[in-house]
Amino acid sequence: MTVNDFTGLYIFMLAAFAGWVIIGNVPAILHTPLMSGSNFVHGIVVVGGIFALLNATNALEQAVGFTAVLLGAGNAAGGYAVTVRMLAMFKSSDAKPQHHKHARAHAHHLKKA
């Protein structure tokens, strides 16, 4: 697939609008997970790193390409791990999470002691 200069501009323009609109609807309470989630999304750069590394023709390019994949993989994996962890914590009052029961049992225990 080839992307010429103007197609590229169109893609950039539409993607920027889409990002602006989608993110504009995210409530402030989710700003941290949103930030780490979008942080995860740009981890797609690892794909570009793999392309560059596979096309490397000398030691210098291999070293730099290796760095690109290493960092990109860290970006994607780390961004995903922290985002999932954070989002798992957001609960409403209706969905009584186990966490509450633990805390209550703990409090009960303390009272007895």
Add this chain to the structure above:
Amino acid sequence: MLITIAQGAIGATGFAAAFLFMYGLKRMSSPATAASGIRVAGIGMLIAVLASFFYAFDVNAAARPLIAMNLALAVVALAVGGSIAWWVGKTVKMTAMPQMVAIYNGMGGGAAGAIAAVELFGNGAHGLTQLVVTLLGALIGAISLSGSLIAWAKLDSILKKPLQFRGQQAINAVVAIVMVAVGALIVVAGTGGPALVLPLPGLIALFFGLALLLGILATLPIGGADMPVVISIYNACTGIAVGFEGYVLQNPALMIAGMVVGAAGTLLTLLMAKAMNRSVTSVLFKTFGPGKKQKHGAIAGAEKPIGAGDAAIYMRYAQSVIIVPGYGLAVSQGQQKLYDFVKLLVTAGVKVRFAIHPVAGRMPGQMDVLLAEAGVPYDMIFQLADINEDFATTDVALVIGANDVVNPAARTDKSSPIYGMPILNVDLAKRAYVVKRGQGKGYAGIVNGLFYAPNTEMVYGDAAAVLSQMIEAVRGLGAAAA
């Protein structure tokens, strides 16, 4: 034939990934669906990464003899980088989230910069447009890498104080101008002209060195409370750098993902700056606080201390309490104790709500995450615009480790450096308790009139320790009543 299949697979999975990213981010706009949203995006990432190995069938002629080694290197890099970051991400404390986001973001910027370096060293960028876009991606990615590392060091308290000195702006400007000049020389040499001053690889290395230096210099003077803006900016920067490198590599998935994040980060940056009533340029280029100290004598009255237990008992018999958490709560790791205390109040029939200022903490939404970690349901948490009117009718406002975001000077004192910043109207509550480590000023070094107000009492001590005493006091009441 094989090449066609490989290209088709990469194209199709790239398209699928772009769709799943957008759909996943869309699902992240509500707390109820957000957890599934990130999983959707994760699937997109997984298939795109797996399919990228099809590039092996389509490498340039010069790289063909090295393909086995390059493939092995790619697998090792993926496994090492991915598993270390995964493990750290799974085990790090929730209070350390801002620095984690900063470091992962820096890694993305570094990856984009490294891809640009491979393209530049290997003459992979053809023609003026490609060359300029590669350089822009290199520049933004490298600044994002070194800037995020400095931000990480600041958030992790490795770097304690903002480093400010005379002529800082001038030095940054000189570095930036030299960098642009070196970039221009690279474009001249890369489009068939002579390599001036240095041979081409030397120019490229110098360009990266200057960009990294600029990221460091630009971030060093910025203080802790401005970090929400800084993290947002670098998030946007990495996105844009990834988008640019996607253009150079002719990969629309990278272009779309990068630009979506670029737009998202820009939007968040503007929101954060607005919440601080400062322009983005003033966060980046102006020093804040120390230069504009207020006279202490301007405020009448004295700080009135109260014991944690007395304050707790007063709240136990109040009708309604609004709690304003700040960075001090995160520092003392008191979020779990806070929710334990809140549960006692709720059981006693008190209406308790949390009020969050947009820039409380060190990154956008950090307080929301801390409260969620402690188990606070998100329908008890309110943002500034939704709760600010209710302070006037609430019995008690309890401020824990927050200062500048509740300073009434922002509303009343035109000479104050934070004048005009939206604040939580704690001073309008019938009574305010402020939990604070000691007598002192906030990050901005501004006197807070709230602490001297007739209806305010101060509870001195570490937030977690104070909350333990508050829990004891209310439990003690329960035992006496029984």
